[in-house]
Amino acid sequence: MGIIHKLDKKIIPKIAAGEVIEGPAGAVKELLENSIDAGAGKITVEVSGSVLESLRVTDNGCGISSDDLDVCFQPFYTSKIDTFDDLYNIKTLGFRGEALASLCAVSSVSIKSRISGNEAGTLIDVRDGRLVKKSQIGMNIGTIVEVSGLFKNIPARRKFLKDHKLEFQKVLEVVSTYALCYPTISFKFYRDGKLILNLPKQDNLARCKSVVGDSVFQFLIPFSGADSRLTVNGYISKPQAASGSQVNQYLFVNNRHVVLKDISRVVKRSYGTLIPHDVYPPYIIFIDINPDLVDVNVHPKKLEISFWDNGYINNYLEQILNDTLNSADLTYVVGSQSDYHYDKTADASTFMSLKDAVPLWKANVVSFEPYENTFQIANTYIASPVKEGVLLVDQHAAHESILYEELYAKYVTNREKSAAFTLSSPLTVSFGVKDAPILSEYLNTFADYGFEMYQVSSTDFNISAVPEILKNTDIANFVKEMLQEIVINGKPTDVDTRTKKTITFLACRTAIKAGDFLSQQEQKNIFLKLEQCRNLYSCPHGRPIKMIITTKELAHFFKRIK
Ligand SMILES: Nc1ncnc2c1ncn2[C@@H]1O[C@H](COP(=O)(O)OP(=O)(O)OP(=O)(O)O)[C@@H](O)[C@H]1O
Ligand SMILES: [Mg+2]
Structure with missing residues (x-):
């Protein structure tokens, strides 16, 4: 007798539902999507007890008719698409007719809904996927879906959801995510009767600000x-x-x-x-x-x-x-950036009170000629007053960036001259049986980058020329690393990107270090050369180069303003 048999029909809906609804956040997501598809302008989410015990989503959307309530919780019942082709022209969030059915398969669900034109609404209770109660109720137009005892019939899944704090956070994240995308809908979120998120209808910008x-x-x-x-x-x-x-x-x-x-x-x-x-x-x-x-x-x-x-x-x-x-100014800023920009011409009127309070103010901060006054802190940072406040630069990161750009510019000039470097004696490099066929497929790509390389056996490759920039590097290793990237990413990282890594390394090794003393002129040079850089904000490793402590932040600290 064979070993293949059909799964019990009680198991099938649970497996299917488990794919659609992973946890409480998944349940809320589906309910929110339904409310949004129903054209709701107001959505309220309520959770009580652990998020598994009770979830309720109330909307003022179009509602579900009494007839449709009989079928809406059955698998593959939807009002959103008709034909297979509709799948490729979806304008709604839902389309599979699976969400309510899945929820009903893994929890107890009550739906109350009233459509426009009807005096009353209808309530249905669904247990184990079956309609157990249907009655008329008074309610506003819209829909209220209440889910209780989520996964109570799948104890194994419930076990994975025992971190209630985490599950609650995920629910909150789902509500905020939808709120972000639908600023014209007002969202309220209650936990155990307490309002914890209240977002009235807003414009896009205000909603983004509220959410993040x-x-x-x-x-x-x-x-x-x-x-x-x-x-x-x-x-x-x-x-x-x-x-x-x-x-x-x-x-x-x-x-x-x-x-x-x-x-x-x-x-x-x-x-x-x-x-x-x-x-x-x-x-x-x-x-x-x-x-x-x-x-x-x-x-x-x-x-x-x-x-x-x-x-x-x-x-x-x-x-x-x-x-x-x-095209953006990416300087790290301590203190609010937007509140104020210290403008030389606005100085007199705007900061009268500050200046009055500190008579020496004017004498001390008179010059905003670029980098007239610079000084070193701990032989590591260079500081200079600027119009927004105090500019601080990490001398190593700044010099690294300057050198990086100089080296890269040289590389680009050489590359434009297609400078290839012919090795005095060709190298033979062996690759594994897994990598060699991939390399052989990409030989043309390597040739485009300036390599002269051909296969001499099933695993060995002969390299006779390389791009100029690589002449002093470990070429075999370079090609191997490049191949690794092809294996991981499915395409080679070009020599440019690879070279940038080499240049980053060179720049880092040759740049002035933290702890090096710099003369006034050297400090100024760092500032001036940094200004010429394309990336003057982060070193090639991505660490910040410069930051500004705004005058406002200083004023806050010294309690000149609240
Ligand atoms: N809040 C609601 N307001 C109005 N109608 C709703 C609401 N919730 C569900 N419905 C109706 O019930 C139907 C079934 O909902 P369900 O979420 O199961 O499927 P769907 O939204 O069509 O597709 P999907 O499974 O992709 O979410 C919907 O097509 C819709 O007609
Ligand atoms: Mg849906």
Whole structure:
């Protein structure tokens, strides 16, 4: 007798539901999406006890008719699509008719709903996927869905959700994420009867500020772009706001919250050396694109999507983000940046009281000629008064950046002359049986970068010339590392990128160190040369080069202002 048999029909819906609803946050996400699809202008989320015990979402959307309430909790019942082709022109967040059915398979659900034109609403209770009660009730137009005892019939799943604090945080994150994308909807979130999030209808900017908070928002730089197929806009942060975790990274495609690793990578890459490799910048990105260029049906939780041409989107976005970062002032600032800029011409009237209070003020800070007054702190930082406050520069990071750009400029000039370096005796390098076939496929790419390399046996390769910049490096190792990257990323990192790593290393080794004494002239030179750099904000490793302590921050500290 064979070993393959059909699963018990009681198990099937639970398995299917477990894919759609992973935990309380997943449940809230589905309910919010339904309320948004129903055109709600107000949504209230309430949780009581542990988030597994009771979740309620109330909206003032279009409601569900009494007839539709009989079927809305059954698998694959939806009002949102009719034909298979509709899947490729989705304008709603829901489309599978699975969310309510999944919730009903793993919890007890009550739905109350009233549509316009009806005097009363209807209540249904669903237990174990079956309708157990239906009655009329008085209520406003809209829908209230209450989910209790989530996963009570799947104890194994409940065990994974025992960290109630974490689950609550995830629910809060879901509510804030949707709030971010739908500023014209008012959101309220209650925990055990206490209002913990109250977002009235707002404009886009105000909503972003409310959700991410001022402490992050002050570092966000707006960007936007459009072509015939898509529009992209949102905010990326100054390097200063990047942190060790991927918090405050939001991507919305056609107003759907999605998580796309590719896009996170693109954002990270667009910072280049502006941030260290192990930190992540906050971002809020909205992509609007013709729905038929997106496949939304690729993930059970609808969290991923696929674009008709992912490469196109990635390149487009990277270009915009690069341009945005290149044209922004990315100096690290201590103290509020936006409140005030110390303007020489406004000096007399704006700061009369400060000056009156400190008679020496004027005598001390008279000159804003660039870097007239510089001094070293701990032989490590160079300081200079500037119009916004005090500018501090890390001398090693600054010099490293200066050297890096000089070396890179030399490399580019050589590369333009296609300078290849012929090795005095060709090298033979052996690769593993797994790597050799990949290298042999990419020989042309290596040739484009200036390598003369050919295969001499199934695993051995002969290298007779390399790009000029690599002449003093460990070439075998360089090619091996490049190959590793091909294996990991599926495409080679070009010589430019590889070379940048080498140059970074050289610049770091030759730059002045922390602890080195610098003459006044040398200090000034660092400032002046830094100003010529393309990236004057972060060293090639992504550490910050300069910061400003604003005059306002100083005034706060010295209690001149509150
Ligand atoms: N809050 C609501 N207001 C109005 N109608 C609703 C609401 N919630 C659910 N419905 C109706 O019930 C149907 C089933 O909802 P359900 O969430 O199960 O599926 P869906 O939204 O169509 O697709 P998906 O499974 O992708 O979410 C919806 O198509 C919609 O007609
Ligand atoms: Mg739905």
